[in-house]
Amino acid sequence: xxxxxxxxxxxxxxxxxxxxxxxxxxxxxxxxxxxxxxxxxxxxxxxxxxxxxxxxxxxxxxxxxxxxxxxxxxxxxxxxxxxxxxxxxxxxxxxxxxxxxxxxxxxxxxxxxxxxxxxxxxxxxxxxxxxxxxxxxxxxxxxxxxxxxxxxxxxxxxxxxxxxxxxxxxxxxxxxxxxxxxxxxxxxxxxxxxxxxxxxxxxxxxxxxxxxxxxxxxxxxxxxxxxxxxxxxxxxxxxxxxxxxxxxxxxxxxxxxxxxxxxxxxxxxxxxxxxxxxxxxxxxxxxxxxxxxxxxxxxxxxxxxxxxxxxxxxxxxxxxxxxxxxxxxxxxxxxxxx
Ligand code: TXA
Ligand code: MG
Numbered sequence: 144x145x146x147x148x149x150x151x152x153x154x155x156x157x158x159x160x161x162x163x164x165x166x167x168x169x170x171x172x173x174x175x176x177x178x179x180x181x182x183x184x185x186x187x188x189x190x191x192x193x194x195x196x197x198x199x200x201x202x203x204x205x206x207x208x209x210x211x212x213x214x215x216x217x218x219x220x221x222x223x224x225x226x227x228x229x230x231x232x233x234x235x236x237x238x239x240x241x242x243x244x245x246x247x248x249x250x251x252x253x254x255x256x257x258x259x260x261x262x263x264x265x266x267x268x269x270x271x272x273x274x275x276x277x278x279x280x281x282x283x284x285x286x287x288x289x290x291x292x293x294x295x296x297x298x299x300x301x302x303x304x305x306x307x308x309x310x311x312x313x314x315x316x317x318x319x320x321x322x323x324x325x326x327x328x329x330x331x332x333x334x335x336x337x338x339x340x341x342x343x344x345x346x347x348x349x350x351x352x353x354x355x356x357x358x359x360x361x362x363x364x365x366x367x368x369x370x371x372x373x374x375x376x377x378x379x380x381x382x383x384x385x386x387x388x389x390x391x392x393x394x395x396x397x398x399x400x401x402x403x404x405x406x407x408x409x410x411x412x413x414x415x416x417x418x419x420x421x422x423x424x425x426x427x428x429x430x431x432x433x434x435x436x437x438x439x440x441x442x443x444x445x446x447x448x449x450x451x452x453x454x455x456x457x458x459x460x461x462x463x464x465x466x467x468x469x470x471x472x473x474x475x476x477x478x479x480x481x
Contacts, residue, residue: 148172148304150296150312153268161309162275165190170197172285172299173272174313175264177237177322177339178292178440179299180209180282181307182272185219188249191281195251197306200288205254206281207239207262207322211273219248219279220259225330225350232349235265237322237340252281258328268313284321285310289382291440291447291476294319298444319437320468325354338471340436342464382476383447387454389477397455398423405446407456409435422451432465439469443476 151157161171165182168190173182181197183190185208195202210216213230220242222230229240244259253259264270273280284292285299285307293299296312323339325346333354335343347354385405395417398406408425412418418425424442426435446454456477459469 148300148307148310150300150310152312157311158268158271158275161311162272164309165272165276165280166278168193170194170307170309171272172293172296172303172307172310173269173280173282174266174296174311174316175209175269175282176266176317177264177320178294178316179285179296179310180207180269180280181285181299181303182209182280182282184276185209185252185279185281186247186249188251191249191252194281194283197303198283198286198288200283202251203254204283204288205256205258205260206252206283207260208248208252209269209273209280209282210261210263211270211279213263215279216261216263219245220261221245223327223330225333226327229325229327229346229349230263233341233345234263235270236263237265237318238262238346239322239324239337241324241326241328241336243328258326260324262322266313266317268311272311291383291443292321294437294440298440301444315437315441317437318433319439320465320472323468326357338467340465340468343467345464382478383443383454385447385449385451385454387443387456387473387477389456389458389473391458392460393455393457401455403451404453404455405449405451407442407446407454409457409459426459426469432459432461432463432469435459436465436469439472 168187170183170193183194208219226240239260239262241258241260248259286293286302294316296310299310318340323341324337326334334357335354336357343354395412398420405422410430411425411428426438459466
């Protein structure tokens with residue numbers, strides 16, 4: 144077991160060495176524009192097995208395969224015309240498509256399913272590693288199973304530092320929440336499995352047809368086959384250890400009455416007294432959903448590391464693309480059990 148993990152700066156020499164680690168069947172945590180991923184050669188079953196062990200992830204939970212090009216995407220999954228439309232509109236970017244799987248992908252990667260989740264990431268360092276490694280890379284979020292996804296190299300080290308050898312530091316992630324996952328196995332019936340920065344409305348507009356929401360707690364094929372939902376679908380996921388309660392708007396004055404609890408507001412409270420209280424935190428100073436998304440997982444980790452008895456968070460207001468994604472993650476963090 145490699146220990147402890149080294150954080151590498153993205154020098155050309157380090158990138159080449161880390162590509163070698165991937166080619167030899169090793170694990171490297173890499174930055175993407177959404178969250179950090181724990182990468183391995185997607186076509187090497189033994190390498191991907193190491194991902195499951197490092198994360199403590201159940202073998203029933205399939206991985207996302209990251210690709211550099213459309214041709215590579217078509218090598219791992221069957222790109223139907225609807226998938227090509229979405230790829231043209233949103234790739235490279237924070238969109239994962241669940242497609243019929245090709246045989247080349249080991250069963251371990253897809254948890255034995257007939258489908259594979261494919262994403263073409265935008266982060267220049269991840270793309271460079273795909274190019275250097277010369278193969279698709281399987282990568283779930285680089286956190287112990289069920290915990291909050293990492294948006295910095297330090298987050299990865301805090302969670303997996305004793306279980307993996309290498310972390311590539313690309314600074315904080317630009318988006319901050321995981322990709323939108325869309326089930327496109329049946330192109331006439333697209334189903335949103337996980338909300339992210341690419342909104343349901345944007346997907347529907349690009350496809351020219353409505354996109355259904357997955358019924359809560361299901362994943363379509365994943366559930367039918369294994370009887371277990373994928374964790375993106377688990378009610379409790381992305382979770383701090385400190386109990387978290389999610390409510391509609393919290394009155395600014397409430398924090399003063401409960402000093403042993405941490406209050407996570409969407410926006411910085413307007414009065415100075417409220418904003419300066421030690422137990423008051425917020426996701427954005429300006430009301431920007433983008434800023435809130437970048438901060439969400441870091442705030443949850445920070446609050447979880449404090450001595451708070453409980454965390455009270457308020458739902459994210461507004462209709463922007465990221466509001467459903469942020470409320471989805473907050474709701475999962477608040478759920479008591481899976
Ligand atoms: O932004 C992201 O998607 C990040 C970065 C690293 O790319 N990755 C990520 O991976 O969030 P992970 O494993 O934490 O979440 C992948 C989600 C899980 O909910 C998994 O169950 C679902 O995608 N998934 C993967 N393959 C699937 C399949 N064949 N059918 C249905 N769901 C699938
Ligand atoms: Mg994850």
